[in-house]
Amino acid sequence: EPEVTQTPSHQVTQMGQEVILRCVPISNHLYFYWYRQILGQKVEFLVSFYNNEISEKSEIFDDQFSVERPDGSNFTLKIRSTKLEDSAMYFCASSETRYTNYGYTFGSGTRLTVV
């Protein structure tokens, strides 16, 4: 079964450093998303992306965050200057169509720890 692949699975970074989280969505999917989940808590929407541009972003997705699809397969989330409160599990998701009949397919996540 096709999967959404995320790397790394765990990243530890110092406060103020830049991090890039990487995702390889399912190959025929066109819509891409980032969500985050602070340990054991709510799954929060960050950003949606389609046709090489952001479709929607939440209030969490401020100027410190950016997304990119640098080639035909990767979808990245960059945090420019990490804060302690950025520590969370970050999930990438993709879907074939906007109004999916199957739900989004989520990756296994990247646990980001900011120290």
Add this chain to the structure above:
Amino acid sequence: ELKVEQNPLFLSMQEGKNYTIYCNYSTTSDRLYWYRQDPGKSLESLFVLLSNGAVKQEGRLMASLDTKARLSTLHITAAVHDLSATYFCAVDTNNDMRFGAGTRLTVKP
């Protein structure tokens, strides 16, 4: 702003018992999703409800959607330990999906 409220947030039940998890949302939407998350794991799609009155069943879980009441339910029948997990409902908006806070279910022998 869209609000998605689940209750209860924590549910401890004995094996063999039945229970219902509720998901209320604040905006018009015809699409609602239920996901399961095991500790430290990703989100697994359980049900996709696409219209008013939709009902889906898989094993001991049954989900329904009432778009007029803006309410979805996830009913657990004769719970077993393997159902212990966190269950999230998520509502489709114009551009993405927004999640409820999750219901952490523990099924005890």
